[in-house]
Structure formats: structure tokens, C-alpha cells
Amino acid sequence: MALYRSHVLVCGGTGCNSSKSDMIRQRFEEKIIEMGLDKEVQVISTGCFGLCEEGPIVVIYPEGAFYSRMKIDRVDRIVEEHLFKGRIVKEYLYEESLDKDKLKSLNEVDFYSKQKRVALRNCGVINPEDISEYIARDGYLALGKVLTEMTPVDVIQVMKDSGLRGRGGGGFHTGLKWGFAAPNQADQKYVICNADEGDPGAFMDRSVLEGDPHAVLEAMAIAGYAIGATKGFIYVRAEYPIAVKRLEIAIGQAKEMGLLGKNIFDSGFDFEIEIRLGAGAFVCGEETALIASIEGQRGMPRNKPPFPAIKGLFGKPTIINNVETLANVPQIIINGADWFRSFGSEKSPGTKVFALGGKINNTGLVEIPMGTTLREVIYDIGGGCPNGKAFKAVQTGGPSGGCITADYIDTKIDFDTLTDLGSMMGSGGMIVMDEDNCMVDIARFFLEFTVEESCGKCTPCREGTKRMLEILDLITQGKATLEDLDKLEKLAINIKNTALCGLGQTAPNPVLSTMRYFREEYEAHVLEKRCPAGVCKSLLSYYITEDCRGCTKCAKQCPVNCIEGSVKKLHIIDQDKCIKCGACMEACPFDSIIIK
Amino acid sequence: MQKAIDIKENTDKFEELLRYIESQDKSQGILMQTLHKAQEIFGYLPIEVQKFISEKTKIPMAEIYGVATFYTQFSLEPKGQYTVGVCMGTACYVKSAQLVLDRLQQELKIKVGETTEDNVFSIQATRCLGCCGLAPVMMIGEDVYGKVDPKDIPNILKNYR
Numbered sequence: 001m002a003l004y005r006s007h008v009l010v011c012g013g014t015g016c017n018s019s020k021s022d023m024i025r026q027r028f029e030e031k032i033i034e035m036g037l038d039k040e041v042q043v044i045s046t047g048c049f050g051l052c053e054e055g056p057i058v059v060i061y062p063e064g065a066f067y068s069r070m071k072i073d074r075v076d077r078i079v080e081e082h083l084f085k086g087r088i089v090k091e092y093l094y095e096e097s098l099d100k101d102k103l104k105s106l107n108e109v110d111f112y113s114k115q116k117r118v119a120l121r122n123c124g125v126i127n128p129e130d131i132s133e134y135i136a137r138d139g140y141l142a143l144g145k146v147l148t149e150m151t152p153v154d155v156i157q158v159m160k161d162s163g164l165r166g167r168g169g170g171g172f173h174t175g176l177k178w179g180f181a182a183p184n185q186a187d188q189k190y191v192i193c194n195a196d197e198g199d200p201g202a203f204m205d206r207s208v209l210e211g212d213p214h215a216v217l218e219a220m221a222i223a224g225y226a227i228g229a230t231k232g233f234i235y236v237r238a239e240y241p242i243a244v245k246r247l248e249i250a251i252g253q254a255k256e257m258g259l260l261g262k263n264i265f266d267s268g269f270d271f272e273i274e275i276r277l278g279a280g281a282f283v284c285g286e287e288t289a290l291i292a293s294i295e296g297q298r299g300m301p302r303n304k305p306p307f308p309a310i311k312g313l314f315g316k317p318t319i320i321n322n323v324e325t326l327a328n329v330p331q332i333i334i335n336g337a338d339w340f341r342s343f344g345s346e347k348s349p350g351t352k353v354f355a356l357g358g359k360i361n362n363t364g365l366v367e368i369p370m371g372t373t374l375r376e377v378i379y380d381i382g383g384g385c386p387n388g389k390a391f392k393a394v395q396t397g398g399p400s401g402g403c404i405t406a407d408y409i410d411t412k413i414d415f416d417t418l419t420d421l422g423s424m425m426g427s428g429g430m431i432v433m434d435e436d437n438c439m440v441d442i443a444r445f446f447l448e449f450t451v452e453e454s455c456g457k458c459t460p461c462r463e464g465t466k467r468m469l470e471i472l473d474l475i476t477q478g479k480a481t482l483e484d485l486d487k488l489e490k491l492a493i494n495i496k497n498t499a500l501c502g503l504g505q506t507a508p509n510p511v512l513s514t515m516r517y518f519r520e521e522y523e524a525h526v527l528e529k530r531c532p533a534g535v536c537k538s539l540l541s542y543y544i545t546e547d548c549r550g551c552t553k554c555a556k557q558c559p560v561n562c563i564e565g566s567v568k569k570l571h572i573i574d575q576d577k578c579i580k581c582g583a584c585m586e587a588c589p590f591d592s593i594i595i596k
Numbered sequence: 597m598q599k600a601i602d603i604k605e606n607t608d609k610f611e612e613l614l615r616y617i618e619s620q621d622k623s624q625g626i627l628m629q630t631l632h633k634a635q636e637i638f639g640y641l642p643i644e645v646q647k648f649i650s651e652k653t654k655i656p657m658a659e660i661y662g663v664a665t666f667y668t669q670f671s672l673e674p675k676g677q678y679t680v681g682v683c684m685g686t687a688c689y690v691k692s693a694q695l696v697l698d699r700l701q702q703e704l705k706i707k708v709g710e711t712t713e714d715n716v717f718s719i720q721a722t723r724c725l726g727c728c729g730l731a732p733v734m735m736i737g738e739d740v741y742g743k744v745d746p747k748d749i750p751n752i753l754k755n756y757r
């Protein structure tokens with residue numbers, strides 16, 4: 001292998017890729033060849049660095065110089081100055097990484113210093129399309145250890161001791177799950193990796209697959225050995241083309257090196273992995289629906305028991321684990337259960353990846369030890385709300401979760417504390433909201449999502465969620481009464497108790513939790529016909545102030561001709577006809593149209 | 597009404613699909629991949645194609661239609677040349693993605709799921725595209741537009757017509 005003096009790591013994750021990081025990488029390669037540096041400097045496309053807000057990101061080692069918000073026209077200067085002359089281009093660096101002109105290491109930057117990377121350890125560090133880089137970071141060591149030194153019973157014991165809980169949402173103990181499937185006799189068993197990632201605001205599984213696909217493959221093989229399965233499936237969302245491509249490459253390379261396929265490590269153990277694509281149905285993230293989908297049917301859940309560990313894919317014993325759960329497994333095998341338990345809390349050991357988004361300065365992926373407080377995540381890592389706005393609430397758990405308010409910001413995050421607050425860990429979406437977000441509107445947003453995604457099999461979910469949405473519509477239009485609020489709450493509790501699968505059982509959570517913490521906001525909509533945050537369109541009115549100079553621009557733009565007034569005279573909006581499209585406000589050159 | 601598809605004109609495509617079906621291990625639940633492949637070849641899933649798959653795989657037509665209509669990614673109607681996807685993921689939604697979608701629908705005079713008269717654009721509301729840092733996000737074909745201001749939409753669309 002050639003030795004390079006410098007490495008240029010260009011983020012090839014989805015976020016940075018969308019802002020043309022691929023072209024930046026190409027330009028680096030071209031310029032490096034032009035300058036005759038191609039024998040000394042290597043350019044690598046990596047997985048996500050986590051700090052997506054500052055993307056596209058380029059990091060140059062050995063200095064660890066962190067260039068943020070890269071632009072293609074900055075590449076030449078970086079190659080000339082930094083790579084050729086050895087002078088870091090300070091004005092292009094991420095601001096936080098400079099301390100009085102001295103370069104800080106990445107671990108000292110606020111965004112990274114409170115994080116602990118286990119599942120994401122290789123993301124942004126290795127080239128995910130090259131198996132030798134994974135191997136150089138102890139890749140496939142765990143599989144080797146398992147196959148040559150451990151019995152399946154040992155493996156399951158280590159998993160049980162580690163206390164690892166499923167990161168897909170349920171938080172079920174992984175060791176227990178494997179332990180249920182292992183003793184069942186069958187001619188074939190299966191391991192499934194759930195990469196359907198349905199939470200509409202989360203992308204951590206995608207980042208693991210894009211940044212470190214081999215970790216998932218290795219873990220699946222370990223799981224296969226532990227329960228006696230020789231075949232694995234990865235069920236990926238079809239919306240993740242980069243992840244699918246990298247998985248395909250990874251599977252190909254692993255097979256070529258004999259790390260998948262027949263007689264792995266000469267142990268007599270065979271394991272094969274196949275990729276299956278989803279087709280855009282949220283409910284397919286639920287394990288029994290996912291199985292139906294792989295079998296080629298409509299993805300509808302069924303009653304449990306029998307659990308998949310007894311009767312799963314094609315009727316055979318099957319275990320299903322989430323991507324992030326699996327990404328932890330090789331590390332646990334290598335470093336031991338006690339090491340894993342040294343992070344996190346007693347009942348929720350280890351770390352969790354969150355997709356931090358919404359009204360927050362540092363959007364991106366963060367991996368923190370369980371037990372970190374919300375305050376640390378939102379303020380120390382996330383940098384608080386932008387534009388000096390007040391923090392209002394954070395939504396966790398996606399469509400199954402709920403909101404947590406500023407009063408509870410010192411809560412230590414783990415599976416149980418979030419559930420106690422009426423929310424959920426879910427898969428790890430964490431969306432921050434500020435004073436400009438209307439909580440009724442957010443509840444309505446999630447409910448609309450579940451109504452669309454309900455598979456229609458059970459009545460409480462199919463019909464009940466629709467009725468709830470109708471009531472929420474009335475509220476946001478200012479047409480609801482206080483009885484409607486009670487009805488909404490009753491309906492929510494009924495659905496929670498009677499729906500068939502997790503989708504229906506958790507669908508009312510966003511409504512119940514916002515009603516619990518923001519009752520006064522609901523009441524303002526109902527009693528005063530007012531949306532305090534100024535979001536619900538039907539409750540807003542546009543007015544023209546005295547500043548109007550009568551330029552007539554607004555009247556010309558109005559699609560329903562509801563603005564009256566002649567040249568140089570004050571214009572007036574006919575409130576009965578106004579459709580609240582906002583076109584007039586946009587057209588006004590004097591900012592004299594306001595929303596009330 | 598669905599547009600019928602001319603079987604004679606498309607024999608190449610049907611043959612490609614047949615080769616794919618024959619290369620699959622039938623014991624492993626092949627319907628999903630086959631529909632994905634068919635959609636890749638034809639751009640959508642016309643009834644004739646579903647019937648063809650049914651014939652070749654011996655999977656009942658009712659089952660195929662059931663699956664094709666269950667998943668949102670499968671389309672029984674042809675799509676415009678460009679699909680304009682507006683991310684309605686949570687992170688984008690709290691950053692006013694609804695206003696982006698409203699403006700887009702107003703500009704193109706179609707609703708989500710529909711296609712313009714000239715078959716150039718279809719609108720889709722998508723889930724998190726994995727670049728929440730750029731919220732609100734819009735995609736046209738493969739191009740991603742981040743931090744979209746509804747006001748910029750007419751200009752962005754101009755590049756595609």
C-alpha cells in the first residue's frame with residue numbers, strides 16, 4: 001500500500017452530497033494532480049461527519065484542519081496553500097475550531113466534545129467503499145473472535161450482559177431476543193436488518209449505512225452465528241440510493257475476502273446477505289409488516305404472538321434488529337460488556353444517535369451517552385435556537401412520540417425517562433421548536449402522517465385516526481368547541497388501547513402530549529379563535545397599515561381580487577374574500593402589510 | 597382512465613423484464629423486486645405490465661394489484677419528466693416546508709401526486725431526505741435545493757422548461 005503524507009477527507013454523506021461535495025472532491029483530485037501531489041496526498045470520500053449544518057465538510061489530516069461550508073472555488077487555494085506550502089487557510093476553517101489562532105482538535109470543539117462515538121465511530125473516518133480501511137479499524141475482528149473462540153451461547157451471554165437495548169424504537173433487550181431465537185430448531189433461520197427508517201425527520205441509520213456499511217454486515221454475521229442462521233436480509237428504504245450502493249459494494253468486497261459466504265474463517269459457518277428494497281410504506285418498519293413485505297405481500301402487520309423469533313420470515317425463526325443496534329455489536333464483542341456498560345445509564349447502557357433538526361443552530365447527527373441531559377444536547381452541542389428565539393419544545397420519537405417542554409430540559413435522556421414524560425425514544429429524531437411553531441399544527445402534522453400511513457387493517461387506527469384529524473382540522477380552523485377537545489382526548493386514549501400494532505397504539509401520542517403540555521394553546525384556538533404562534537392560516541388576517549402609499553402592486557398580485565383602493569390612496573383587504581395566500585405581503589415594497 | 601401501453605412497441609422492455617423474472621429465485625418472495633424492476637424499465641406500472649408479471653410468475657393478478665397499490669413508491673400512472681419532491685419531514689416542516697409546497701402547487705397549477713399538462717413536472721411530498729441541515733429541502737429530479745425560499749421557486753423552475 002502506498003504511504004501518503006496527507007489525507008483529504010471529503011464528506012460523502014447525503015447532506016453534503018446534496019450541496020455538491022462530490023464536485024468538490026473531484027476538484028481536489030484534479031488540482032492535486034495538476035500540482036503533482038498525487039503521490040503524497042490522498043483524497044477520500046467518507047460518511048457523514050455529523051455537523052451537517054456546516055456542510056459541505058472537508059477535513060485534512062494529519063493537522064485535522066476542519067474546513068466548513070466548502071465551496072468549489074476554495075479548493076484551489078487550499079491545495080496551493082495548505083497541501084503544497086503547508087499553511088492552513090484559516091479563513092476557511094470552521095470558526096469554532098480555532099482558538100486564538102491555534103487549531104483545536106475536533107474532540108475539543110463544542111459540537112463534538114460531549115459526544116461519544118460508538119455506532120458512528122467510523123463515519124467520517126474511513127472510506128466506506130474500501131473494506132481494507134474498515135479492517136484497519138479492527139473490522140471483522142469481532143467476527144473472527146466469535147467464530148474461533150466463542151460458542152453461540154457465549155455470544156448471547158455477552159449481549160445479555162451488555163444490556164444493549166434495541167435502537168429501532170422499542171428498546172427491547174437484544175441479548176434476550178437472540179436468546180429466544182437460538183434454541184428453536186428449524187432447517188433455516190434468518191437475520192433481518194431493519195433499515196426502513198420511517199421516522200420522517202431522522203437519518204441516523206442512513207448515515208451508518210453510508211458511512212460504515214461493513215459494521216452492519218459483520219454484526220449480522222455475528223447474530224447469524226449466535227442464533228444458527230445462515231441467511232440475512234437487509235430491508236432498506238428505496239429512497240436511500242447511496243446507502244444501497246455502498247451496501248452492495250460492501251457485500252461484494254466481503255464475499256471476495258471470504259468474510260461472507262461459505263466457511264467463514266475456516267470455521268464451517270456460512271452466512272449470506274441479500275438486500276431488499278422497501279417501497280415507501282412507514283408501517284413496513286414494524287417487524288411483522290416488514291416480513292410480509294420481504295415475502296412479497298402488502299406490508300400489513302399481524303398479531304403477535306407468535307413472535308418472529310418463533311415464526312418469522314417464510315414461517316421460520318427470525319430475528320430483526322435495527323441498523324444502529326447492530327452497529328454496536330462488533331464493538332461490544334471486542335471490548336466486552338463491561339466496557340459498553342461504562343457509558344450511559346444503569347437501565348439504558350451505551351450511547352444513542354440523535355438526528356438533531358428543526359430550529360437549532362447545529363443541525364446534524366449527534367451520538368451521546370444515554371443519561372446526557374436535553375439541555376446539554378440542545379444548548380452545548382446544538383448551540384440553541386437560531387436568531388435569538390426562545391426554545392419552546394423538543395419533539396422526540398417522531399410520529400410515535402411527543403413533545404418535551406422547557407420545564408423538563410434537565411431530564412436525563414434514556415428509554416424510560418422519555419416514556420415517563422409521555423414521549424418516546426423512538427428511532428432518535430429530535431426536532432427542536434421555537435416560539436414560532438404552533439403545537440396544534442405540529443400535532444396535526446404527525447396525525448396527518450399516520451392517517452396516510454395507516455395500513456387499514458384494524459378499525460381503531462384506520463377510522464379513529466381519521467376522526468382525530470378531522471377534529472384537529474376544526475381546531476386549526478377555529479371551528480371547534482370545548483367538547484371537541486374532550487372528544488379528541490377520549491378518542492386518542494381509545495385508539496391507544498385498542499389498535500393492532502405499534503403504529504396505531506402510538507399514533508395518538510403527539511396529540512396527547514401536546515394537549516398535556518400546551519392545553520392553553522389548544523384553548524386559544526377554540527375559545528379565542530386565535531393561533532398564538534401565528535401559524536394556522538385560517539386564523540390569521542392580513543391588514544394594510546397606514547404606511548400604504550397606494551402603489552397598487554398588492555392589488556395586482558392578489559389572485560382573488562380582494563384588495564380595493566385607487567392610486568396613491570390607502571388600500572383595504574376584504575377579509576371575507578381573502579384566501580390568505582400572502583402574495584400581497586410579498587409584493588408590497590413598503591412592508592406595510594402585516595399579519596394579525 | 598389509465599393510459600394503455602402498446603405491447604408490440606415495447607417488446608424490448610417486456611423481454612428485459614422477463615429475463616429479470618427468470619433470473620430470480622422464486623422461493624424467496626420476488627414480487628417487490630420485480631415491481632421495482634418493472635417500474636425502472638417502464639417508468640410506471642401499467643395494468644398490462646402487471647398482467648405480464650402475473651402470467652410469468654404465477655402470482656395472482658389480485659395480489660400484484662394489491663401490492664402495487666399499497667406502496668406509495670409504485671405508480672400506476674406515468675410521471676412527468678421531472679419529479680419535484682418537497683421534503684415534508686419533520687425538520688423541514690417546522691421550517692415552513694408547507695409554504696414551499698403551497699407555492700409550488702400554485703406555480704405549477706397542480707396538486708401533490710399530479711402531473712402538469714405538458715408532462716414536464718409531477719409534484720411529490722417526500723419524507724426526510726437526510727439533509728435536514730438544509731431545511732426546507734426540495735428536489736427536482738436528482739438536483740437538491742436547500743434553504744428554499746418560496747419566492748425563488750419560479751426562478752428555479754425556469755431552468756427545467
Ligand SMILES: Cc1cc2nc3c(=O)[nH]c(=O)nc-3n(C[C@H](O)[C@H](O)[C@H](O)COP(=O)(O)O)c2cc1C
Pocket residue numbers: 165166167168169170171172174194195196197198199282283284285286287288320321322323325326427501502503
Ligand atoms: C409503525 C412502526 C414503525 C417502525 N419503524 C421502524 C423503523 O423504521 N426502523 C426500525 O429499526 N424499527 C422500526 N420499528 C420497530 C420494529 O418493529 C422493531 O421493533 C425493531 O426493528 C427491532 O429492532 P431493535 O430491537 O434492534 O430495535 C417500527 C415499529 C412500528 C410499530
Ligand code: FES
Pocket residue numbers: 200201202683684685686687688689723724725726727728729731733
Ligand atoms: S426533514 Fe427534510 S431533509 Fe430531513
